[in-house]
Amino acid sequence: MNDAATRTAVLFPGQGSHVEGMGDTVARAAPELHARCLELVGDDAFARAGEDTRFAQPAIFCASLAAAAHDGVDGDAIYAGHSLGEISALTAAGVFTLDDGLRLVVERGRLMAQSAADQGDGTMFALLKGTAEQAHEIAGAHGVTVANDNAPGQLVLSGSRAKLEEAQAAAKEVGIRVMRLDVAGAFHSPAMASAADGFAAALADIELHEARVPVFSCASAKPFADVRAELAAALTSPVLWRQTLLALQDAGVTDFVDAGPAQILAGTVKRTIAVAANA
Missing domain, CATH: 3.30.70.250 (Malonyl-CoA ACP transacylase, ACP-binding)
Structure with a gap:
């Protein structure tokens, strides 16, 4: 990996990054993806993204992928995703097809919502x-x-x-x-064990492809080694986002691009990298 390939990191967000009107943006930028999302969810995930994880996850996935494609992200960048954003990052890197990535996100949101409801x-x-x-x-x-x-x-x-x-x-x-926080579940904790088991089963049926660029896991702050196992385990593991940003910096990244509609991750970069630079 040369210096040019590690200069930019593209960051894909998790829940909480939805904004009003992002469904219209996706419909304009990626109409087929927008239509497929509505078909798989069975409802308008974009309009209901603030209501439930079942809607938020596919809506944010689509918005992030549409933004990354529209912005012409450098193919030599490193990708990383925050929680849900890991699937977006892996899809953008070509590990999952766009349709497989969306189907995984829809299933992930459903499983997590069910685990949250069961827990109460x-x-x-x-x-x-x-x-x-x-x-x-x-x-x-x-x-x-x-x-x-x-x-x-x-x-x-x-x-x-x-x-x-x-x-x-x-x-x-x-x-x-x-x-x-306005969430209805104890996410990234042992309470999500049943969701992790169900998601592992869903991942087993998905074909993996070679990544076009490196993708870092926010559960390990390292590049993915075993995509299926790590994505399933991430549902019960903590999100080590600060550590992931520092690992990207150590890998030579000097420019961070937030692919999310709300630009929440850009704020974490400013806080984390500024502190590291002044340490």
Whole structure:
């Protein structure tokens, strides 16, 4: 891999990056993809992206892929995705066909929504301004999971609402601001075990192709080695996004492109890389 091939990283977002009107944007840029999404979901995923993970995941996948194709992303870039965005990144890199990638995302959203419904009281709280060490200490003391390490001072806990409320009180005692996230499940925690099993079965039926560019996993902060196993395991594993950004920087990346409609990942880059540069 030469220096030119590692200069740019294209980042594909996960949930929470939907914006109003993105369905119209996808319909203009990729009408066949838009139509296929509506067919597979059985409803307007774009209009309902704010309601449920079943709609949010395929809608964001389509918006990200349409944006990456429209922007003419450099074929020599490194790709990385945040949670759901891993499938977008792998699809953009050619590991999955566009239709297979979309079908996987639709199934992933369905399985995660079902696991969340079965669990009943799962949710996620963000810890703002705290350290990773504090987040892990609080999580361990209250029986919840550190689900996301997104950027310095941006960590997310996942678990039952009752236990998270206990963790929230403990966090406030040490001056950490806590924000409840508008999600209906304890994602990236052991509560998603049944979804991970179902997703592994879905992945077993999908053909893999050689990646055109390197794709980093946000569960390992390393290039994918076993795509099927790592994607399934990621449903119960924490998102190591801060570590992934630093690994991309170590790989020679100097320019980060956010392929998401809400440009949320661009903010994590500014926080993470700026801190690393000043360390």
